Amino acid sequence: MTLRLLDTLSGQQRELVPLETGHVRIYSCGPTVYGPAHIGNFRSFLFADLLVRYLRYRGLRVTWVMNITDIDDKIIRGAAAQEITIGEMAKHWTDRFLADAAALRMTPPDVLPRATEHIPEITTLIASLLERDHAYRTEDGSIFFRIASWPAYGRLARLDPEQLRVGERVEADEYGKDDVRDFALWKGPKLGEPTFSTLLGEGRPGWHIECSAMSMKHLGPSFDIHTGAVDLIFPHHEDELAQSEAATGLPFVQTWLHCAHLQMAGSKMAKSTGNIERVGDLLGRGISARALRYVLIAVHYRAPLNYVDASLVAAGSALERLDALLAALAAYREDGPDDSGLADLIAGTRAGFERALDDDLKIAPALAVLFDCVREVNRRIDARTLSTADAEIVTSFLHNLDRVLGIGPDPVDDGLTPDMEALLEARAAARTGRNWSESDRLRDELAQHGIVVEDTRDGQRWRRLEEHHG
RNA sequence: GGCGACGUACCCAAGUGGUUAAGGGGGAGGUCUGCAAAACCUCUAUGCAUCGGUUCGAAUCCGAUCGUCGCCUCCA
Numbered sequence: 001m002t003l004r005l006l007d008t009l010s011g012q013q014r015e016l017v018p019l020e021t022g023h024v025r026i027y028s029c030g031p032t033v034y035g036p037a038h039i040g041n042f043r044s045f046l047f048a049d050l051l052v053r054y055l056r057y058r059g060l061r062v063t064w065v066m067n068i069t070d071i072d073d074k075i076i077r078g079a080a081a082q083e084i085t086i087g088e089m090a091k092h093w094t095d096r097f098l099a100d101a102a103a104l105r106m107t108p109p110d111v112l113p114r115a116t117e118h119i120p121e122i123t124t125l126i127a128s129l130l131e132r133d134h135a136y137r138t139e140d141g142s143i144f145f146r147i148a149s150w151p152a153y154g155r156l157a158r159l160d161p162e163q164l165r166v167g168e169r170v171e172a173d174e175y176g177k178d179d180v181r182d183f184a185l186w187k188g189p190k191l192g193e194p195t196f197s198t199l200l201g202e203g204r205p206g207w208h209i210e211c212s213a214m215s216m217k218h219l220g221p222s223f224d225i226h227t228g229a230v231d232l233i234f235p236h237h238e239d240e241l242a243q244s245e246a247a248t249g250l251p252f253v254q255t256w257l258h259c260a261h262l263q264m265a266g267s268k269m270a271k272s273t274g275n276i277e278r279v280g281d282l283l284g285r286g287i288s289a290r291a292l293r294y295v296l297i298a299v300h301y302r303a304p305l306n307y308v309d310a311s312l313v314a315a316g317s318a319l320e321r322l323d324a325l326l327a328a329l330a331a332y333r334e335d336g337p338d339d340s341g342l343a344d345l346i347a348g349t350r351a352g353f354e355r356a357l358d359d360d361l362k363i364a365p366a367l368a369v370l371f372d373c374v375r376e377v378n379r380r381i382d383a384r385t386l387s388t389a390d391a392e393i394v395t396s397f398l399h400n401l402d403r404v405l406g407i408g409p410d411p412v413d414d415g416l417t418p419d420m421e422a423l424l425e426a427r428a429a430a431r432t433g434r435n436w437s438e439s440d441r442l443r444d445e446l447a448q449h450g451i452v453v454e455d456t457r458d459g460q461r462w463r464r465l466e467e468h469h470g
Numbered sequence: 471g472g473c474g475a476c477g478u479a480c481c482c483a484a485g486u487g488g489u490u491a492a493g494g495g496g497g498a499g500g501u502c503u504g505c506a507a508a509a510c511c512u513c514u515a516u517g518c519a520u521c522g523g524u525u526c527g528a529a530u531c532c533g534a535u536c537g538u539c540g541c542c543u544c545c546a
Contacts, residue, residue: 029546037546044546074544158473159542183543207544229546230475236545260475261540270545298494299483304476304539311482314495321494324508356484364484368493378509382502436504443506454507461508 003058003358005225006302008233008256009156009241013360018224019254023061025223026052027215027253029232030066030112033093034074038276039296039307040262040269042104044229046293047259047301047361049106050404051227054357057404065218066109068094070116072207076193086194090114100279103289104296105406111218115210122205122213123198125247126185134246138176141188141203147181150242156256157234183239185209208239212252216244226253231268233258259301269307277307291315294407300363318371323409323463325374326398328381331458332391339385346397349373353401370401384457409463420451427453428460 003016018024028048031037037045045066055062069075070090079089101108115122126143129135134149147153147161154161161181184206189195195202205213215223221244228237237256244252261268269276283289294315299305352369356362377394380386386394402408416424427442443453446462454461 031546032544041546072544157541160472181543227546230540231545234541235543239543259546261546263539266538268540268545272544295482302475303483306482308481310495314482317496318494320508328508362484364493368484371493375510382510431504434504440505452507454509455503455505456508463508 003055004360005255005257006360007254008237008258009253014255016224016255018060019222023063024055024225025219026062026064026225026227027211027219027223028064028066028109028226029211029228029236030068030109031093031097032069032072032074033090033097034072034078035093035271036278036280037097037100038269038271038278039282039292040229040264040276042100042106042279043262043296043301043305044227044259045101045106046104046296048227048257049406050297050301050363051225051257051361052107053404053406054361057400058354063111063219064107064109065111065113065215067211067214068097068112068114069207069210070094070114071194071204080192087116090116096280103283104279104293105289107406113214113218115205115214118210118214118217119196119198119205121217122209123186123200125213125216125243126200126209128247129185129243132246134243135185136178138188140176141186141201142184143186143200144177144182145185145239145243145246147179147183147242150246152245153242154238156238156241159234159238183208183235185243208236209243211236212240212244212247215240216248221248221250222252222254224254225257226255227257227259230258230260257301260304262296262305262307264307282312287312288316288319290319290407290409294319297405297407298363298367301361319407320465321371321374322398322407325378326395326409327461327463328378328456328458329391329395331456331461332381332386333388333458334384334386334391336384336387338387339380339390342380342386342390342393345373345376346394350397350401353404357404367405370405420446420449423449424451424453424460424462431455431460 004013005016006013016024026048028045030045031041048064048066052062052064068090071086075086075089079086082089126135129145130137130143133146135143135145137143186200186203186209187206189202189204193204195204215226226237226240241252263269264275264277267273267275279289279292282292291312292315295307295311296305298315349369349372352372353366356365356369377386380390399408423442423446427439427446430436430439430442446453447465450465451462452465454463
């Protein structure tokens with residue numbers, strides 16, 4: 001196991017050595033459930049998914065925690081506007097998020113903690129910050145982190161705290177903060193806002209503190225990997241890092257991973273600008289979820305991903321290439337001897353695939369190796385050098401790689417209706433009788449039902465045609 | 471203004487000092503096929519934003535210029 005990852009904090013690639021032998025603990029910043037996540041959000045979740053899948057493929061135990069932020073300003077405002085509770089609003093969009101995630105084959109995280117279910121952990125953490133004088137109360141019952149008490153502040157984002165531009169987006173002091181750069185750990189009660197009665201008094205948690213409290217609750221005070229998109233580096237992760245280490249005195253995270261943004265029409269996809277494409281909308285337009293997943297994971301996580309509609313079509317075609325190979329292997333029958341070169345081909349492909357992903361999850365060379373293997377196997381199918389047993393070996397090898405990628409065809413795809421089975425049988429019979437016009441007619445009819453029929457040396461072969469276009 | 475990422479073919483995208491610049495998509499031609507489809511074969515960047523420099527050798531290192539994007543307390 002020699003996975004190397006580029007850590008945001010050190011700026012260096014570092015080898016993953018789990019704090020607990022054989023067990024990798026990962027925390028990913030998840031969605032704030034005030035509306036539907038867009039495909040840019042899912043890029044950051046799916047890059048974490050790829051990491052988790054790869055570690056498990058490599059035989060490591062992984063505990064993956066992804067938070068659900070179910071209380072914040074936007075949820076409160078949105079719920080008020082719709083005259084529902086924040087709980088109802090959060091439930092609705094959490095369900096939607098989980099449905100989209102499942103469609104995109106995101107591995108279900110082991111824990112999906114909610115902020116509102118961790119108020120005791122949050123307040124205990126804040127209390128210890130108060131105790132250590134890293135935090136202070138203001139008159140309205142709010143509690144702020146004192147940046148001046150933490151010299152390392154700004155290291156993650158490589159920002160000089162002195163240089164933060166006051167006035168542009170740093171609000172002038174409305175709560176009586178000691179320093180305008182100090183951030184809220186706890187927000188005092190306000191009319192019309194939900195509050196919790198706690199050992200700190202009335203109020204609700206700030207944004208950053210929930211991730212510190214929930215990650216440490218479920219993974220311990222020090223864990224291996226923390227993921228998110230680059231826009232979370234500052235202030236969210238900077239604040240998390242400061243308050244966590246200030247509270248425990250222990251190193252918080254071994255490796256910070258941040259993915260670049262997905263761009264559309266030349267700029268960052270963001271809910272605030274409306275420059276967005278949602279998973280549900282795309283699937284509703286008939287886009288294949290597999291193709292969308294492929295598009296979202298096929299570019300290295302630290303490179304900007306430029307989303308264009310054409311990339312879905314290209315991804316769909318690439319997937320059909322894989323599907324066609326698997327269908328050919330499933331139908332392949334040859335009594336000859338085993339292919340003497342197959343073991344080397346598989347070993348070389350596996351080695352290349354792992355070498356690429358070990359290097360900071362370089363997905364592009366991994367896919368290149370996979371498609372090289374696809375071409376080579378197709379050659380051997382054409383040349384009939386594989387045995388029937390070889391075909392099964394290749395199939396299970398490809399399925400094994402797909403544990404990492406998650407782009408293979410749906411396993412239970414044999415739901416042929418009796419009508420379709422009858423059409424296939426009729427066509428096979430027509431071909432046996434060399435009745436070409438009838439067999440061509442049946443091929444067209446099957447195509448209209450989304451079933452592609454191909455004639456091969458191994459007989460008539462069929463597979464489903466997925467919709468990849470909008 | 472500060473910090474950072476990036477610019478490779480028609481599109482997406484690897485490669486970061488040394489054989490013919492991966493892979494996917496698209497396009498052209500061919501083989502196979504009753505016809506198709508799929509598959510396979512051949513072709514599709516003497517050149518990597520531009521200009522200089524270092525070097526025996528540069529897409530890769532250095533400098534400058536042009537352009538794109540992001541962060542600098544809403545953010546995946």
